[in-house]
Each structure stands twice: as structure tokens, then as C-alpha cells.
Amino acid sequence: MEALPRADIRTLSRAISRVENRAEGYQTVLREAYRTSHWATVLGITGPPGAGKSTLVDALATHWGADGTRIAIIAVDPSSPFSGGAVLGDRIRMDKSSALPNVFCRSMSARGHIGGLSEAACDIVAVLSHFGFERILLETVGAGQSDIEVGGTADCTLVVAVPGLGDQVQAQKAGIMEIGDLYAVNKSDLPQAAATRDQIESMLAVAYMGRPGVNAFDNADAPGMRPPPLLTPGGRALLRRHGDARHEATTWRPPVLAVAARGNQGISELAAATDQFLAWSQQSGRLLAKRRSRIHDQVLRLLTQRLLQPFTQASPDDATPLTAWIDAIVSGEASPIEAASALLMDKI
Ligand SMILES: Nc1nc2c(ncn2[C@@H]2O[C@H](COP(=O)(O)OP(=O)(O)OP(=O)(O)O)[C@@H](O)[C@H]2O)c(=O)[nH]1
Numbered sequence: 001m002e003a004l005p006r007a008d009i010r011t012l013s014r015a016i017s018r019v020e021n022r023a024e025g026y027q028t029v030l031r032e033a034y035r036t037s038h039w040a041t042v043l044g045i046t047g048p049p050g051a052g053k054s055t056l057v058d059a060l061a062t063h064w065g066a067d068g069t070r071i072a073i074i075a076v077d078p079s080s081p082f083s084g085g086a087v088l089g090d091r092i093r094m095d096k097s098s099a100l101p102n103v104f105c106r107s108m109s110a111r112g113h114i115g116g117l118s119e120a121a122c123d124i125v126a127v128l129s130h131f132g133f134e135r136i137l138l139e140t141v142g143a144g145q146s147d148i149e150v151g152g153t154a155d156c157t158l159v160v161a162v163p164g165l166g167d168q169v170q171a172q173k174a175g176i177m178e179i180g181d182l183y184a185v186n187k188s189d190l191p192q193a194a195a196t197r198d199q200i201e202s203m204l205a206v207a208y209m210g211r212p213g214v215n216a217f218d219n220a221d222a223p224g225m226r227p228p229p230l231l232t233p234g235g236r237a238l239l240r241r242h243g244d245a246r247h248e249a250t251t252w253r254p255p256v257l258a259v260a261a262r263g264n265q266g267i268s269e270l271a272a273a274t275d276q277f278l279a280w281s282q283q284s285g286r287l288l289a290k291r292r293s294r295i296h297d298q299v300l301r302l303l304t305q306r307l308l309q310p311f312t313q314a315s316p317d318d319a320t321p322l323t324a325w326i327d328a329i330v331s332g333e334a335s336p337i338e339a340a341s342a343l344l345m346d347k348i
Pocket residue numbers: 048049050051052053054055056091092093141186187188189190259260261262263
């Protein structure tokens with residue numbers, strides 16, 4: 001795919017801003033964007049502050065962008081919308097890939113979205129896909145609300161860890177070890193990288209069997225081949241996401257790769273592992289399922305907003321049917337369920 005002409009970049013930037021701010025005309029933009037004939041694959045990159053996520057994104061974008069593939073980088077800024085552009089600029093290190101004409105880079109504030117970050121992210125993926133982008137790299141800071149919100153948008157999630165820096169803390173934060181499809185230990189030029197890798201591997205060994213990558217088990221019932229029973233909700237979610245050898249032909253075990261983004265070490269291996277996961281996701285139907293679930297959530301979010309609009313528009317002090325019900329509940333004459341049912345009947 002060729003580089004996007006300059007005029008198109010301006011149109012794209014404007015379209016994204018319009019969608020992000022819900023500014024005039026955004027519905028027309030989205031009506032067209034969602035009719036895209038192809039969808040970009042979204043790689044989410046998360047990890048603690050300063051882990052080298054941006055440097056890694058830059059290296060991956062340079063790697064994938066070398067053949068002209070159209071790549072979009074979105075960095076989600078978790079700080080307040082008032083922090084200004086300079087701070088945001090500092091957080092983003094896209095020196096190499098931004099020189100490529102086919103790489104588009106954009107930052108996005110984690111706050112200030114009417115329908116929340118997930119809603120905006122889902123729409124922006126559609127807009128970028130419509131403009132012919134094939135890959136989207138989405139950087140978020142690990143273990144925050146914005147991370148969880150954006151996580152649902154990614155087709156593949158890469159968790160970045162670093163040597164030392166309180167490995168235990170890294171692992172435990174917001175169950176970050178349960179969200180990765182791949183793990184990268186960045187800054188592996190530093191000491192203790194191997195130990196960090198071992199630590200992550202041993203954590204994964206509790207939940208996964210087989211080798212890193214795609215596994216095909218002929219006889220999952222043979223002794224030693226059964227995965228340990230995963231009875232926690234997180235464990236069950238892993239089986240759904242990466243396959244259950246007892247019922248499925250193939251499963252995925254997240255690989256843990258040592259990389260040094262600044263020195264461009266291990267990048268092609270990481271890129272290859274990512275593509276292997278995406279291919280497996282597609283073959284096993286999970287890619288489509290994820291897309292469906294993203295759209296499902298988006299429609300529900302919009303539906304909720306529309307349904308609630310008549311009630312949320314008024315301030316709590318205005319006299320409305322809702323406030324009348326609140327009066328009744330406060331004075332012990334009704335219950336919230338009765339109020340909700342009555343208000344709903346009234347609106348339909
Ligand atoms: N030693 C070493 N340092 C690295 C490597 N990769 C990145 N760094 C450095 O780590 C620091 C943070 O890098 P960033 O890419 O900004 O990290 P980040 O995770 O995006 O940071 P935030 O977005 O602020 O959370 C920078 O000084 C990088 O030069 C590496 O492979 N080895």
C-alpha cells in the first residue's frame with residue numbers, strides 16, 4: 001500500500017478529531033467508516049511507565065512499515081487533558097517510524113470522551129481501517145482504567161516488562177499477567193533480563209502447557225498433557241482466549257521474548273510471533289469473534305446512552321418523573337425497581 005497523500009492525512013486527522021470530540025458531522029464520518037471492506041488488525045501494547053513501550057512501538061512500526069504497509073500508531077495519554085501537548089510529545093518516541101510516509105502517529109487523551117475511551121477507540125479503528133491502514137499499534141500505560149478500556153479494542157495484546165524494577169509488582173498489577181497474548185522483556189541489554197523472563201515463564205506455566213506459540217495436541221487426555229484445572233474466572237477467560245486442549249485442535253501459549261527496543265534487538269522475532277498469533281486467531285475464529293464482541297459492546301454503549309438520555313439530561317434537582325419517583329423512594333413509598341419499570345413503560 002502506498003503512502004497516504006498529504007491531503008488525505010489532513011482529512012484523516014480531521015475525521016479522527018471530529019469522531020473523538022463528537023463534533024458536527026461525526027455521524028456521517030462513521031457511517032462511511034464502518035462500511036469499510038477490510039479491518040486493520042489492532043495490536044495493543046501495554047506495560048508499566050517507562051518500560052520502553054513507545055521505543056518498541058517505533059521499532060515494530062519501522063519493521064512492518066518497511067514494505068510500505070500502512071501503519072497507524074495511537075498513544076493513549078493517561079494524564080489529564082490539561083497537561084498539554086508538550087508533555088504528551090515527550091512521552092512519544094517515534095523518531096524512526098515517523099520518518100516513513102506510510103506511518104501515521106496520533107495521540108489520544110484518556111479523558112474527555114463523552115462515551116468513554118472504548119467508544120472512541122472502537123470508532124477510530126473503523127476510521128483508520130476505512131483509510132486503508134492495515135495495522136494499528138495502540139500504546140497504553142499498564143494497570144490503569146484506560147488500559148482496561150482500550151484492551152477490549154485490541155486483536156492482540158503485548159505486555160511489556162522490564163528487568164528488575166520490582167518484578168512482583170509488575171506481575172500483580174491489575175492481573176497484567178492474565179491479559180497478554182505475548183510478553184516482551186524489553187531492555188534485555190540490562191542485567192536480570194533472564195531472571196525476569198524466567199519469572200514470567202513460571203507464572204505462565206501454571207496456566208499453560210505445551211510450547212510457546214501454537215500447539216496441536218493429539219491426545220490431550222494422556223497423562224501430563226492435561227492443563228491444570230483453571231477454576232478461577234481469570235483462568236476460564238484464558239481457556240476461552242487461548243484455547244482448551246481438551247476440546248480444541250490447537251491452543252496458544254503466549255511466548256515470552258527478550259527484546260532491546262533501543263538497540264533494535266529481537267524485533268523481527270517479536271513481529272513474527274505477533275503475526276503467528278494473529279494468524280492463529282484468524283484460523284480459530286477468534287479474530288472475528290473479538291471484532292463481533294467489540295461491535296456488540298459499542299452498540300450496547302450507544303443504546304444505553306440513547307435510552308438514558310431523557311433521564312440524564314435533566315439535573316437531579318429539576319422536577320421530572322424521575323425526581324418524583326426519587327421522592328417516593330426516599331419517603332418509603334416505592335422501590336427503585338418499581339421506579340425503573342414505570343419510567344421505562346412511560347418511554348416505550
Ligand atoms: N537500556 C535500554 N533502555 C531502553 C530500551 N528501550 C527503551 N529504553 C529507554 O527507556 C526509556 C523509556 O522509553 P519509552 O519508550 O518512552 O517508554 P514508555 O514505556 O513508552 O514510557 P511511558 O509512555 O512514559 O510509559 C527511554 O529513555 C528509552 O530510551 C532498551 O532496549 N534498553
